């Protein structure tokens with residue numbers, strides 16, 4: 467089988483080449499490369515799509531988190547609660563700003579943060595919960611929002627992997643990922659479900675005051691040119707990237723369906739092989755499958771499986787090979803080996819299969835057969 471990739475950005479581009487080339491050519495002709503018209507158009511369209519009042523474009527998903535944390539004006543020694551089985555971005559920016567990450571456990575089947583573990587992690591210093599919607603489905607936001615309300619905490623949703631996912635609350639409302647807490651942050655890294663041709667990010671909020679502050683921080687702390695109201699950074703979404711993203715946003719619903727189709731295929735094929743536990747779906751959230759991640763039984767040697775698949779031309783990835791609480795940079799927080807057993811177990815046993823918008827039945831069949839052949 468030729469050309470199996472974890473993501474296939476070039477073939478995705480070829481499907482919409484004319485639209486993308488036209489949109490990018492228009493930016494080049496106008497040569498308004500910084501904060502050009504496409505940045506505002508895309509932000510407006512994205513705000514409509516996700517259902518938020520404000521979208522603040524910025525340079526990447528990590529900056530989005532940094533700007534979000536900065537806008538909250540947290541006291542020194544503030545603590546934020548964050549899952550350890552996670553990408554590093556939220557943890558590093560919070561820690562970089564001087565706040566303490568308090569790592570919590572994840573759910574063994576959905577891989578999302580275990581909201582039932584939040585309350586016991588709260589101290590008088592806790593100010594923020596970072597709800598990461600990992601791999602493409604929403605965390606248990608009813609529980610996150612309830613505990614945040616009870617303890618008067620901010621909720622930042624990290625939507626980098628779950629843009630477009632819809633969460634339906636037990637109260638009856640349905641909202642897209644990133645619009646349930648105080649602030650949502652996302653990334654347009656090329657491999658993301660809505661990805662550009664470089665770096666990009668955005669912040670969502672319904673709060674006018676926070677929006678104004680975050681726009682100001684992202685723009686060197688200025689509302690008026692050369693007048694610095696607060697300490698800021700330079701974090702912009704390029705006009706070329708915005709023009710591309712505006713085109714791709716129109717295709718996002720179809721992209722999500724393609725990912726869901728591939729996930730359903732994997733689910734069905736692998737359902738009868740308990741050694742390859744397929745990802746559980748949170749019944750309250752749609753899953754947009756940024757990743758399709760299996761949990762392997764203890765019987766499976768993950769390295770040997772990866773090698774077997776590689777020999778058959780099937781790429782795989784491990785997201786994430788170590789929980790953050792055991793990474794050298796974060797051992798100062800004081801969580802030792804064994805303190806978050808599910809996060810630790812997941813890091814040892816997960817394996818992500820190729821997942822993108824250009825997958826064919828032939829590819830999916832080939833990958834599934836290659837996986838099960840490992841135990842046959």
Ligand SMILES: Cc1ncc(COP(=O)(O)O)c(C=O)c1O
Nearest residue numbers: 526527528553555624626653655
């Ligand atoms: C969950 C999560 N948060 C944040 C980020 C950071 O995004 P960026 O790479 O655009 O800074 C990523 C990117 O991989 C991510 O997966």
